[in-house]
Amino acid sequence: MSELTLTQATDQYIRSLTQSRKEPEWLREFRAKSLNLFRKLPAEMSSLYTKYVDLTGVDLDSISLAPTEPSKAQIEAVMGKLKSDRALTIFQIESKTFPADLPEALRKEGVIFTDIGTAIRNEPEIFRRYFLEKAILPNEDKFAALNNALFTSGFYLHVPKGIEVTVPFRFVTILDSEGNGVFAQNLVMAENRSKFTILEELYSTRLTAQSKKSTYSNLSEVYLHEGAEVTYGSINNLGQSVNVFTNKKSIGKRDSKIVWASGLLGGAFTRSRLDSVMNESGASSENVEVVFGAGTQRFDTVSNITHSGPNTSGHAISKGVVKDKSRSIFKGMIRIDKNAKNSRAYLAEHAMILGKDALADAIPGLEIDTNDVKATHSASVAQINEEEIFYLMSRGLSEDDSKKLIIVGFFEPIVERIPVPEIAKRIRRILDLKWSGIYDFASSLTVPALDDEYYEEGHKTRDIFEGHYKYR
Numbered sequence: 172m173s174e175l176t177l178t179q180a181t182d183q184y185i186r187s188l189t190q191s192r193k194e195p196e197w198l199r200e201f202r203a204k205s206l207n208l209f210r211k212l213p214a215e216m217s218s219l220y221t222k223y224v225d226l227t228g229v230d231l232d233s234i235s236l237a238p239t240e241p242s243k244a245q246i247e248a249v250m251g252k253l254k255s256d257r258a259l260t261i262f263q264i265e266s267k268t269f270p271a272d273l274p275e276a277l278r279k280e281g282v283i284f285t286d287i288g289t290a291i292r293n294e295p296e297i298f299r300r301y302f303l304e305k306a307i308l309p310n311e312d313k314f315a316a317l318n319n320a321l322f323t324s325g326f327y328l329h330v331p332k333g334i335e336v337t338v339p340f341r342f343v344t345i346l347d348s349e350g351n352g353v354f355a356q357n358l359v360m361a362e363n364r365s366k367f368t369i370l371e372e373l374y375s376t377r378l379t380a381q382s383k384k385s386t387y388s389n390l391s392e393v394y395l396h397e398g399a400e401v402t403y404g405s406i407n408n409l410g411q412s413v414n415v416f417t418n419k420k421s422i423g424k425r426d427s428k429i430v431w432a433s434g435l436l437g438g439a440f441t442r443s444r445l446d447s448v449m450n451e452s453g454a455s456s457e458n459v460e461v462v463f464g465a466g467t468q469r470f471d472t473v474s475n476i477t478h479s480g481p482n483t484s485g486h487a488i489s490k491g492v493v494k495d496k497s498r499s500i501f502k503g504m505i506r507i508d509k510n511a512k513n514s515r516a517y518l519a520e521h522a523m524i525l526g527k528d529a530l531a532d533a534i535p536g537l538e539i540d541t542n543d544v545k546a547t548h549s550a551s552v553a554q555i556n557e558e559e560i561f562y563l564m565s566r567g568l569s570e571d572d573s574k575k576l577i578i579v580g581f582f583e584p585i586v587e588r589i590p591v592p593e594i595a596k597r598i599r600r601i602l603d604l605k606w607s608g609i610y611d612f613a614s615s616l617t618v619p620a621l622d623d624e625y626y627e628e629g630h631k632t633r634d635i636f637e638g639h640y641k642y643r
Contacts, residue, residue: 177321177352178232180206185320192288192323195295201302205309206320212313219536223500225469229414229440231352234386236321238266239348249345249376258341258370259284263324263355265348271340281331284340287356290327301358306392306420306448314416314442318390322356325389330365332396339591341370346409349383357391361399361427368591371405373437378410380466384439389417395427395454402430404591408601409437411466420446423454425480431458432589434598435470436605446475449483449514458487459588461598464497464529465605474503476518478511478544485516490585492578494525500532505548509540518548523581525555525574575606 175184182203189199215224241249241264249264261284262269268286283290291298309316326342346353359369373387387409393401407415415438421429427449435441447456462470476485491499501520522531533550555577563573582602589595 175236176232177234177236180236180321182206184236188321188323193292194288195291195299197295197299198291198302201309202320205316208309209313209316209320212310212316214313216312220473220502220534223471223502223532223534225471226440228384230384231317231386231414233350234352234384235350236352238323239351241265241267241345245345245347245376249343253343253372253374255341258339260341260343261286261326263342263344263353265345265351265353266323268324277336280334281329282334282336283327283329285327287322287325287327287358290358306394306422307390307418312418312444314388315390315418315444318354318356318388318416318418321352321388322354322390324353325355325357327358328369329360330362330367332362333364334362334367335365336367339368339370339593341372343372343374344387345374345376346385346387346413347375347377348385349378349412350385352386352388354388355390357389359391359393359401359403361393361395361401363396364398365396366400368402369404370591370593371403373405373407373409373415375408375410375413375437378412380411380439382410382412385413387413387415387438389415389419391417391419393419393421393429395421395423395429397425397451398427399424400428402432402590404432404589404594406434406594406597406601407437407441408434408597411437411439411468413438415441415443417442418444421448421456423447423449423451423456423483425451426453427451428455429457430590431456431460432591432594433458433460434594434601435460435462435472436598436601438468440469441471443470443472444475445473446477447485447487448477449480449485449511451480452482454480455484456486457588458489459585460487460489461582461585461602462489462491462499462501463582463602463605464491464493464499466495466497468497470497470499472499472501474501474518474520476503476505476516478505478507478514478516481511482513483511484514487517488519488585488588489521490582491522491531492525492581493522493529493531496528498530500534501550502534503548504536504538505546507539507541507544507546512541512543514544514546516544516546520548520550522552523555523578524552525578578602578606
């Protein structure tokens with residue numbers, strides 16, 4: 172396909188895209204409908220948050236849709252630094268996908284871990300039914316519609332009934348091309364009583380804040396059947412010339428459990444939407460999110476917990492620090508439907524501001540349509556405590572070391588809750604780099620993660636704000 176930008180994308184482009192990828196006609200129609208919705212939908216669907224929309228510096232119409240082939244040297248460098256024998260890894264380097272080497276034993280059990288394009292070509296009728304009733308429909312969000320129209324990468328993971336996989340499934344994306352757009356769509360099917368972990372990692376190795384703006388878009392859906400347990404860890408370590416749009420959603424059936432663990436650290440502008448829906452009795456979810464903004468970075472995040480079935484449990488905790496001229500806004504909603512009696516929900520959003528030019532907001536909310544539930548939300552935005560700095564300096568620390576220690580103490584209770592040691596370690600290392608003034612992370616791929624056996628043991632602490640109000 173010839174090079175073009177998003178503003179030039181038409182139905183003819185969609186037709187050319189589906190033909191080149193050998194996709195069925197129903198998917199072409201779905202893509203065309205989604206692109207049309209992207210043109211029509213507002214940037215924010217909820218009237219609660221309309222006034223907070225700020226897309227300054229985001230020019231989606233100018234991004235190139237032409238695929239970028241990685242060089243042989245780039246492939247070898249990435250594989251050498253990031254390949255791991257302790258995970259089943261799919262690499263997405265620019266426009267090229269490198270499949271995972273799935274063990275024969277897992278293939279015999281029926282486990283499927285492949286790129287989304289291959290999965291659709293292999294089972295078109297199964298995916299046709301899925302796309303008609305998918306968790307994140309194109310009419311629900313402008314940027315989800317764009318992803319549904321243009322996705323060309325991503326993964327499909329299916330783990331059959333009763334299978335527990337102890338080795339993580341890993342999807343690594345490298346985006347280094349200036350001015351380009353990468354659109355990934357991920358689909359996870361966890362059958363009854365299956366159990367596994369997913370690691371999603373986003374890196375740039377050459378982009379800097381001065382590079383021409385690129386775009387990364389991600390849409391992830393997780394379907395949990397009865398008794399399934401999924402841990403989904405993700406880390407955004409993209410360069411500060413990349414605008415990031417992510418939508419993640421899980422649908423949980425009876426006694427299922429999902430844990431989301433996210434480190435939002437890279438990118439120029441990051442817009443993140445995460446929704447955990449618990450449809451049946453006993454389902455539970457937990458979302459742990461860390462944000463550190465520096466330079467001129469901006470973060471716009473939403474964490475929603477939706478209780479549709481009775482006896483369900485949901486927790487979402489976000490903590491962020493902003494320094495220099497960076498900004499963050501944390502939004503979230505606990506929704507408890509009329510049939511969700513005996514549900515328990517907790518939503519916390521806490522931000523710390525370093526400096527007069529940094530800004531942060533926190534907007535939690537509750538929508539409760541039944542009695543006999545427990546639900547709490549909490550929020551705080553504050554400057555770093557000058558008395559704490561003075562106390563630490565009086566004990567011999569420099570001002571910079573004192574502030575760093577306070578930030579580490581602010582983040583650590585939530586980082587400890589991350590159930591994936593690899594993600595927790597990498598987050599600690601990047602936080603340390605950003606505090607030191609390294610805002611673009613090409614060097615971080617070669618820096619070993621912190622080696623601390625204490626964190627390997629998965630110690631947890633209870634958030635001091637956590638508690639419940641009871642509604643009757």
